[in-house]
Amino acid sequence: MITDFVFTSQSVTEGHPDRLCDTISDAIVDGFLRQDQTSAITAECALSKNVLFLAARFASEAIVDMPELARTVIKGVGYRPEDFDAAECTVVSSHIEQTKSPRDIVFADLEDDQIDRISVAHQTTVFGYACRHTPELMPLPISLANRLARQLSQTRRDADIAYLSPDCTSQVGVEFVNDGPSRIDSITLVIGCEDTGSPPGFARIEEDLRHYVINPVFKNAPIKPDNLTRITINPNGPYRRSGPATHSGMTGRKTDSDTYGSFARHCGAALSGKGPSRIDRAGAYAARYAAKNIVAAGLAEQCEVQLSYSIGFPGPVSVCLTTKGTGVIDDMEIRKRLLRHFDFRLGAIIRDLKLQELTQSHCGAFYQKLPANGHFGADGLPWERTDKAGLLAC
């Protein structure tokens, strides 16, 4: 088994069209849940030049002005009007209204037998993962790539670098020795440059990015870039234009940076744009919750939890996990404890993680923050709690 290797993960900033579509889709989810927490909603979004396509299927009491919501999100990203103008773009929306199903009820106070009557409506196998690379128990490569992306956005918002466009990508290569991260092998940043009159030179871009982006990210990091770390910035030259004017976007095309940066398996389904009753979203959060608590309990160095759901069943038809040999006790035993303390039925996930109430309890904006801030690893997310570690440990 190869234990020394380099692993790369990549991420994009909030102004990347794919990420933008994710954010818009989740803003629509928030829009519905804000008015009616029992809403069932699936929203998808695609973007090309100055046309935005929205498709929403919903059963809800809420009335949501989706195009307006989308425009607000786009405006918040802050493209230059010549790249993408929120007010002037055309929004084509497709609305399919459905009647509410028995699934679309308030879950907060449901009893066990009631939960049993709520079956999933989609078939999916979802994964959750956690490992000891970082304090938040995420794989180091994606954690760094996401942090770089967020720092790029922050830098732009603070207006530290005048020419930085909202559409950038990052990639981090981490060298593993004996299955543990040992040094930073490479950092690649591709940034969009906005025309500010005098185009910045390469040297200036590199200096700015080191100063405002790379250094802050690695300031308190245990592993920092060393002299041999290859730092590449805009290998194809500075991009004059960026954002939706140059490339199109679509919901659910950045699932690897949404999850574990391909370090662990993830379900191919998009997380964004789906309401709480979608098991492919709720399940992924529950699986992460489980995996993180196992690692936090000290039962293993890393853990991947797999949940499989079939239409018509209230809970998973299969619950499996692997610690890849890092478990301090047998994987079978871990699973036994897991099943004892975690309820993976759809209704229980929604109830326990409060998926219906999150929007309202976060001033009407919860899900739309996930694409940019990270679905996993960020503070304050209910599935990032380690409150069940104690139960699992004994």
Next chain:
Amino acid sequence: MMNAATQHNNAQNYLQIVHDRVAGRIRVKVPGLYRNERLCANLESRLAGRDGIRLAHANTLTSNLLVEYAASLDTGEMPQHIARLLEQELGLPLVSDIESIDRPTRKRVPRKRRRPEATQYQEQPLRLWHTLSGTRVVDFLQGSKQGLTEEMAAQRLSQYGANVLSEQARRSSWQIFLAQFMSAPVAMLGVSAAVSLATGGVADTAVIVSVVMVNSVIGYVTERTAEKTINALGQLTPESAIVIRDGKTQEIPLPDVAPGDLLVLSPGAYIPADARLLASHRLTVDESPLTGESLPVAKNHEYLGEEGTALGDRQNMVYMGTTVSGGDGRAIAVATGRYTEIGKIQQLVGEAKAPETPMQKQIDDMGRQLALLSSGICVSVFAIGLLRGRPLTQMLMSAISLAVAAVPEGLPAVATTTLALGIREMKRRKVLIRQLPAVENLGSVQVICLDKTGTLTLNQMSVVTLQTLHADIKVKPQGFYHGNAKIDPYRIDGALQPMMEVLVLCNEATLAEKETGSPTEKALLQVAIDAGEDVQFLRKDRPPLKVDYRAEDRPYMISVHALADGRFFSAVKGSPAEVLELCQKCSIDGRVEDLSEDRRKTVLTGNERLGADALRVLGVAYCISGEADGCKRRELTWLGLVGMEDVLRPGMAELVAEFHQAGIETVMITGDQSSTAYSVGKRLGLNGVQGKSLEIIDSGHLEKLDPSVLAGLVGQAAIFSRVSPAHKLRIVEALQRSGKVVAMTGDGVNDGPALKAANIGVTLGEKGTDVARSVADVILADDDLQTMVTAIREGRAIYDNIGKSLHFLLSTNLSEIEVMLVSVVLGGAEILNPMQLLWINLITDIFPALALALDPPEADVLKRPPRDPNAAIVSRSDYAKLIRESSIITAGALGVYGYSRLRYGPGQNAGTHAFMSLTFAQLLHAYRCRSEHSSIFDAKSRPANRYLDSAIGLSALMQALAAAWPPLRGLLRLGPITAADMIAILAGAGLPLLVNEAIKGINKNIGLST
């Protein structure tokens, strides 16, 4: 001296900045500078050394003036300063490039005697009036606070022309008449007439010429009647305006308003010209004729716009054609007549062109083809005859008779008459057709674009819900409802009576004969009246003492009224959240109680819900106190919420369903935001069957979208939201680009170009503006969109009927050709002689064809999808069918001919019997042509056509007369007919009908198109 400039300004009478991008210099084009050394020297010397100008250099060849100044002064104001200096010096306005593009292009219209003034007037100066301060505007126009003097006004009127919009050109009678002769079949007949005249066939010539004349006269009369009908609709604009002249307020005729006139604006006034506001007090204007925006727009004379400010946002301007809905003000007219925004739009309308209608194309094509075809056949019959050794003159006569028989010269007449009769029928059903071809276009409409405001809705606000803390009441046209029960509102909830009182008192609207007030206030007053308030009594009983209007920092209105007992009643209405803030108490079923936090929350949630449901919501509160100002604002009593909307007309959802059933897609166009549009779209069922997605295209800037992209997007869209009326043209064009036949409704001035570009422009009669009505193809006189269904049914039926007539004409004419062909091929005596051919033509062509054109609509006409506009009215498979049917008829006639020839030998008798048989078979064939879907065997399921029965009866009678009446018999050279012959003739005539109908039935059963 400076008049030199204005003398040379034929091409241009304004200054134009050529270049001002470089610091320290500006280049301006000065009209009249060309080769004018005097002006050049003058300008240079006058400008040099003034206010920081370093150098002024005028070029007499390029007419450009270059002014250089210290670059350090280039703070952005310098170019403007110089511009102003030049304006003063030259007395000409400076126009930016953008505005000069907007300038209506002046077409060089050849002078007509009727309107000699057309090209004589000076063009009016164009400026970005909304960017100029009021005093500058007055200076430019040399107006004053006293208004123009009568003298100045007269001078300006002679200088700039009367304040009238150019009228749409009308076709003259001669043009209509001549147009009737411009068709290929008529030309063919003309040639035949000439030939037969040359060969001495005077009788034939007379017959042919009279056929042509009859057709043309019918066409002329019907088309002219249609034009007259439209022109008789009348004008709607008021005829006078109120202005200040010589310091006196006076009423003058609308066309006498001149630039510089001071307009007096009061509620209800029609704004007679584009004008810059000089004073205003809470002025609001209904600009819907111009912008389609149904809510009144607030105007303010203090506002200053920028160059790019959109028309609807120019708060310091009022525009011709709009009306004052509230407040008052003064404005100075800056543009009149053709130079107003409405005038410009009218010119734009002149430019958008209407596509040629499908049937025009088809009938033209077919006329040409058939003329060619029958010429070919005639020539070959003639040639074969000559080869067979027949005499030349006889063959010439036969060929010409055949030509007359073969050309469906009845076709244009039948088509025109059918269309014209259709127009009359539609007029009876309140559908006014403005363009003759529109009738058949109606039948092929695939998409209908519906304007929400005014078409689907009534374009007036109505209260639809009253929400107190005690009850939730729905207001419908039929009354007040609580749940599903109709109720008396005052019995259900004690808070409603004070609520209604507030709505009456805190309200400036009147519902007298001349309604005034904003739509919102009118709606509020109406609901109070419906609830049983006596407005006049209440207002008299509690006279207003003080009114605080809504203002920027006060989103509510308060009025204080004296009560009979000496106390004071304060009525408050306004933005719910703010009004709620002012309340300490609330009324629960009439009892005043504390307004707890929970109750506040209930109110706010209710407000949010109503808002999300696309309603306009107001909060209502009151207070009674001992002193006039005693109502400390925070001590009001909350009454409830009032929700209003521009309600849908009744029956619209059913109408949309009918369109869908008829295979017509519906598209709603609205300026609303998309959530409102969605809820309306859902109620209308625009997505068709439940569960299908409802697609909305939401864009305030459709012009930014590439037309081909838009064409790709429109396919599925059921709603366009946040669209301004100016974008309708783009939507129509995009739909047409995607291959659709589009109908568009609209009644605003701005709708003009879209109505014209649409295949069918529809406007509602009573409300449509002149521009809309003049370009529309269809006017629904009863103001009811439901009538559109009638229009489409009639349109389809008429097209069907023309098809039936055509089918009949072609198949019967073909049978004549076939008989004649067989005759020459067989040799020997002719089966039919020329006079018989002309006779058949006379009695079997026009009348049955006309009667078929009057066939009532088939039962399933609105359940079929619209026909393919590209499909020919007679397709290739139809030709095969025509040949089949005509051969069967021919076979019948030839059968009789064979029988008779065997019995009597070749000669007059056999020809006579074939002639009789052929004529009757053709007459009976008309019944076959009544439908492509049903046959004579399903007589019950199809409506009767009495015209056809009479026409066939009459024709049969004439045919019998021909056989029985000696003079006619002589002319047609007919032989005797015995009883046995009669049976043979009837068999020869009847069997083809049975066979043809049987084939139709068989094909239908095996699923072939018949």
